[in-house]
Amino acid sequence: MAHSRKITGIALSFALVVVAAPPSAAAQRQEPVRITRFLGEQRIAHLATYEGTTVGGLSGLDRDPGTGTWYLISDDRWRYNPARFYTGRLDINRETGEFTGVRLTGVTTLTRADGTPYPAYGKAGSADPESIRLDPWSGRLLWGDEGDRPDPRNPNIPVSQSAVHTADLEGRSTGELPVPANLRLTDAERGPRRNFGFEGLAVTERTVTAVTEGPRFEDGPVPTAERGSPARLTVWNRRGQVRGQYAYPLDRLPTPPKPATGDADSGVSEILPIDEHRYLALERSWIQGVGYRVKLYEIDVRGATNVLGRDSLTGDPYWPVSKRLVHNLGDFRPPVQNLESMSWGPRLASGECTLVIGSDDNFDGSEATLFMAFAATGCRRG
Template identity: 75%
Template sequence: MEIAVAFAMVVSAAPPAVAERREPVRITRFLGEQRIPYMERFEGTAVGGLSGIDRDPRTGTWYFVSDDRRRYNPARFYTGRLGIDRESGAFTGVRLTGVTTLTRRDGTPYPGYGQLEAADPESIRFDRWTGRLLWGDEGDRPEARNPNIPISQSAVREMGADGRQTGELPLPSNLRLTDTENGPRRNFGFEGVAVTEQAITAVTEGPRFEDGPVPTVESGGPARLTVWNRQGRPRAQFAYPLDKLPVAPNPPTQEADSGVSEILAIDEFRYLALERAWIPGTNYRVKLYEIDLRGATNVLGRDSLAGGGAYRPVSKRLVYDLGTFRPPVQNMESLAWGPRLATGECTLVIGSDDNFSEEESTRFMAFGAAGCR
């Protein structure tokens, strides 16, 4: 039996107690914080909007993708180094070493905001099993307040080190963006991407129209995790249960923005997930969860999660409430494993997207972690 097929069958059918259980992830210590100054210039570009990070364990190169949509420069990713001492764990610095424009198959840059085929990069992953780079595009679509935005489909794309697109995973029909109240809402396309030996997984930021309303103080809502096998075929889809809002917006006429901002693989079944909420009058709230796909219902064939038969979402366990750590909390959107320390701890790096706003910041926080892999 094909490995990826067997994987999908185990995830969708095996109860949680059947598969091997491992030590849960826990944060052991804080290693340090580093920042990139507001609107720092690098090789003719404005550094900011860093919405995804990852590391090549073979070379120690870090990748940082910017969600700038030609406000300043074309969609791009940076390479760099994070100074993490393997002996002490001290996080001592961040240094950029290169910048690369994301381009389409024909070698041309992606159009800017509000144009057809515009790109909205939200996640980047180095695939250590193939040596390729993957990135998640949230896409865009019209809505009542922005009726003239053309549809640009959300996607998980493959590219070379030169930034040129070389492939794209097939999009399940229930995740296609539309110009009606069907499919994902605007700004709720693919926000996080994760890679394992057997699969590629992406998560939508929030609920589709058919899956119910966005989170409120009364209730949460389901995002969708989609799993592709290594041959690029969608094998399963699972519901991720978003928290309800911790407090109501102030004033109440303002809208909160809540959802999953990134996922990171621990093993074939477990992931870390960042849940981030922007609540007017409160600022950001961010929590780090460990989720497990085992025992969850495969909802790939279900058009709606708001009605019909019952389903079991992925399980989730709180790892760390970042709202209690070094306030004010920033717009945390990046999550990546760093080098393993001499103590045996993994390093976990969490990064923020400054939205190119002087009131926010681009910062990276490093933590020691156990139970990682």
Template identity: 45%
Template structure:
């Protein structure tokens, strides 16, 4: 999550009830076609959780900021990406063994770490004034065909004129972090100073392979500037989800309806509410179906983490729609799978990453999620396992 967790110190929450039927900002959503019944949504239950020690020292690095996770079928291990923008150590990822079964999460053992390399072989330096080489790592996926790593980073839209724009990207890396290439992205993912494209810190934070690794789907964390305002307690927003071939050809772009803000922000807080889509995950047997994670933080109320079962089937292809504001589109349909407030976790924190885990004896599939502690003292790195059917 992009905002400082010192905002969490507010106490009393002024909660509002979420309708789970988002009002779409500046766009009219067509109703679902009654002739196309919605398939039975996934259901989830808690298996267990494990808290990683805060600022765990590992191989000369500080473990934290874990904002994405995936399972490597070639090794059986998991890979976690850190969103440290090279402030503490160079931008990097970790590998780990997770002991997860029907009885819960028994152990998290880190096994390695590597820095991401630039095309010239160097590591990414910390951002400085006038330096356009910094990155903002947010998501990582293991290529189901090669077991190389594909990772997404948000880039940077400068707050003021002068510093360079850093474009978001999806790159490929070897298992040791060496640069292997970059995926061409749709034009509307580009940050421009003409107030178009992704908002600051609301670019690519979610990506997933689908169709047996033949397709890659990514999501923008929040609405594009040209697509309308961010969500409020009164209305939601539309964020763009893009499906591409491995070579970058756009197969379709869809509008995902982001929930409205679930609570009134503490008026005394210097921080406003923060919401978006930090992760999506394709269902192995359906290229049109995804688990979508929505993460919201509100001063005085804390975090709201919700998991949805969503489909692009029947949704309007909006890749040729310049602006969603004022347009009538049929968004992706979605159904609530889990609200973390109901899972009886030790805490509900800044959950940002998820991946499929092992199949359980019950026939359910384990879902592994991780929270990003932003290296803050009042946050945790929490590994959660759910059983999904």
């Protein structure tokens, strides 16, 4: 694969090829993240119920390191219940690393500034929750909302803007971060495509970072088996000011659809901070006739061009973020599921970190709500 390792060379326009900038000396000295062992898998039953809600669509996951509470957000758009998040416990033995169970402990409806739930799918102002983070420095929650917009298959969908919302632990809105103009959803072929708004979210002591799942119209076509495409990674400081925006080079599809005219969907489904410059990124594809394919990358924004002021990524050359393959997640418990959530778990007695990756079942009986736990080295959190 073209992006299975960090490469160097001359940066060209993405209409041709974009290669990663050479890492700095500081980056070379840092220990990369490596998965050392698989700790196990736990599942939640399909269409399980909890306190009057239907459990599924779990597309974001995070852990409060102070209390050990896990937060899980559902992308259910009132097909069953209003936008909501769950709290829970994941049982990981710190001595052995054994992952033995997952259980829910609470459910909270996300509400707007006026205290009402977000409208349902297809209505103005609806929300599409895709990621959740507990900010231990402020005690608040942040959650990524992919938004919605019309497209040729869904011409009557109203525009609902993609956003990074802030909320208290009771799910009540406390505001949202300002979104750069180039990421505003529209009803024309401008800005992010449908289902390509904010999909991944990361919080550190100094920054908040969100990534679009895939390319804007102006940044080129979606990935194919012949070529990749750029998504955009936006970084805010802790005061909510946009600090920069960087291109994330999506891989080309690992294989063509079957039939060749079939559908495919590929993009970044989650990011997770390692430190103030590096992140883990889940890059996930769904390919008709093939299924899901997911790779875990380590990315670094240092040396990348700030493309905040660029309306298009198909013209002038730029440096994207660098990528290093950590693991092809198809090696664990095939068939590959729709992996969309990722969080650091507790540190083990061995000194290893734990990394938990979860799947969104799309409320589809042929898919699963599962959590896979791994031991890892090279992390700076947990």
